[in-house]
Amino acid sequence: MAQSSKQTQTDKLAADIADSILSGVLAPGARLDEHGLAERYAVSRTPVREAIRSLAAMGLVELRPRRSAVVAEITPEKLETMFVAMGELEATCARLSALSMTPIERRRLQNQHERMGALVETDDVAGFVEANVTFHGLIYAGSHNTILADMVIRLRRRLDPYRRAQFRSPGRLPRSQAEHDLVVQAIVSGNAAGAHAAMLDHVSLVEDTFVSLTATRAA
Amino acid sequence: MAQSSKQTQTDKLAADIADSILSGVLAPGARLDEHGLAERYAVSRTPVREAIRSLAAMGLVELRPRRSAVVAEITPEKLETMFVAMGELEATCARLSALSMTPIERRRLQNQHERMGALVETDDVAGFVEANVTFHGLIYAGSHNTILADMVIRLRRRLDPYRRAQFRSPGRLPRSQAEHDLVVQAIVSGNAAGAHAAMLDHVSLVEDTFVSLTATRAA
DNA sequence: AGTTGCGATTTTGCATGCAGAATTGATTGA
DNA sequence: TCAATCAATTCTGCATGCAAAATCGCAACT
Numbered sequence: 001m002a003q004s005s006k007q008t009q010t011d012k013l014a015a016d017i018a019d020s021i022l023s024g025v026l027a028p029g030a031r032l033d034e035h036g037l038a039e040r041y042a043v044s045r046t047p048v049r050e051a052i053r054s055l056a057a058m059g060l061v062e063l064r065p066r067r068s069a070v071v072a073e074i075t076p077e078k079l080e081t082m083f084v085a086m087g088e089l090e091a092t093c094a095r096l097s098a099l100s101m102t103p104i105e106r107r108r109l110q111n112q113h114e115r116m117g118a119l120v121e122t123d124d125v126a127g128f129v130e131a132n133v134t135f136h137g138l139i140y141a142g143s144h145n146t147i148l149a150d151m152v153i154r155l156r157r158r159l160d161p162y163r164r165a166q167f168r169s170p171g172r173l174p175r176s177q178a179e180h181d182l183v184v185q186a187i188v189s190g191n192a193a194g195a196h197a198a199m200l201d202h203v204s205l206v207e208d209t210f211v212s213l214t215a216t217r218a219a
Numbered sequence: 220m221a222q223s224s225k226q227t228q229t230d231k232l233a234a235d236i237a238d239s240i241l242s243g244v245l246a247p248g249a250r251l252d253e254h255g256l257a258e259r260y261a262v263s264r265t266p267v268r269e270a271i272r273s274l275a276a277m278g279l280v281e282l283r284p285r286r287s288a289v290v291a292e293i294t295p296e297k298l299e300t301m302f303v304a305m306g307e308l309e310a311t312c313a314r315l316s317a318l319s320m321t322p323i324e325r326r327r328l329q330n331q332h333e334r335m336g337a338l339v340e341t342d343d344v345a346g347f348v349e350a351n352v353t354f355h356g357l358i359y360a361g362s363h364n365t366i367l368a369d370m371v372i373r374l375r376r377r378l379d380p381y382r383r384a385q386f387r388s389p390g391r392l393p394r395s396q397a398e399h400d401l402v403v404q405a406i407v408s409g410n411a412a413g414a415h416a417a418m419l420d421h422v423s424l425v426e427d428t429f430v431s432l433t434a435t436r437a438a
Numbered sequence: 439a440g441t442t443g444c445g446a447t448t449t450t451g452c453a454t455g456c457a458g459a460a461t462t463g464a465t466t467g468a
Numbered sequence: 469t470c471a472a473t474c475a476a477t478t479c480t481g482c483a484t485g486c487a488a489a490a491t492c493g494c495a496a497c498t
Contacts (some may be wrong), residue, residue, distance in 0.1 A: 008284050008481065046485045053269050057276030065227050066450060067491055085366035088315070092307045151370060189311035227451065264451045285459055285480060
């Protein structure tokens, strides 16, 4: 990802702890003991403290003065809110892509979409999931707005653990592909409102899948 | 603003330095010397370092390993990007408000809008500016999505220094009010797409005002 | 039995000190 | 006169230490 020697201990710690949180190794609500973490990573408490501060500003951990920092709890309500926010941001990126993608970017998006069509044919779920990340990434980039793109990328990363089984449900691949088709058509033809609506539909359906999953999990 | 004794030195420093940056006391590109800041605030370097780290995660300062942190430069391109992002987020909040505001919230928005009409009549610019913040705040809250609301609030705060003279141009008040009227009507009637479009129009026009201002400033 | 008060321990917040990288300035050579 | 090199200084990254706040455990009381 990034060079390892150039960045500071603090940066490495922040990245590693963030991974631990996002991957679920550190469960929500878990206390981040400075001394313990320092010992675990064989550094002093100072870089640990600074790393925790970074994570707090990113919203990954909650910082209560004079009390241990804890991994931010994600309530179902908050999760719902995050999914809605991500859907809206995705739709916005699609809208902006329709308005400001270059011809080359539109071509690339079409190519990626066609490539994914082949993966649907062979029912290659793993391949599709990977290509799907690229597909959405093209749209983030196509918005030509790094602020929005960063926001949605961060949200996606944050929601990743809750999206794992997204393409498990049978028949999801061809359906996703069909939804993508509407999005691509709108973007390529410069139909901003259409791209917005199509993407919103697409991600909302994904969200529905998620909701049913959590319902299952909660039972 | 917040209680002063409960929060830590680091928090107070972060807030104060952030204010200095947002108010322009610390100009973009200015180096944040840890020792100097520590001396200025009569604390040690440790809380200063931690505060700077928080600001870095918020995007207010740029952190280059082994080199001084500097106040994040805002290039005209970046500023443009931020304004576009804020416009899209505002429009999204308006959209969600149209979908999910409670009857009480819709009523409140209408009331606020009507109150601002009176301020336009008397040409009370200061009063209108203040009421305008409340007006937009109602829409952020009305989205019932704290993630998006936080994003747009933070962006607004960040852009504030560049919006100071927003209502200086003659005739801006009645025009703003007319634009607001379209937004309010759409939200109150539950017209999501209309609210989105109306708000986008509104903030885009504000942006145009800004663009002309920077053009003036640059000359 | 449950609750409240108090002391011991843990843990955070901050100061200080040191090693190494980066910057500055001066000196030297073309 | 200007550019390049090298030494001195400055500043960052991190470790360590100390004081205060918070937490925990135990005991006494209602």
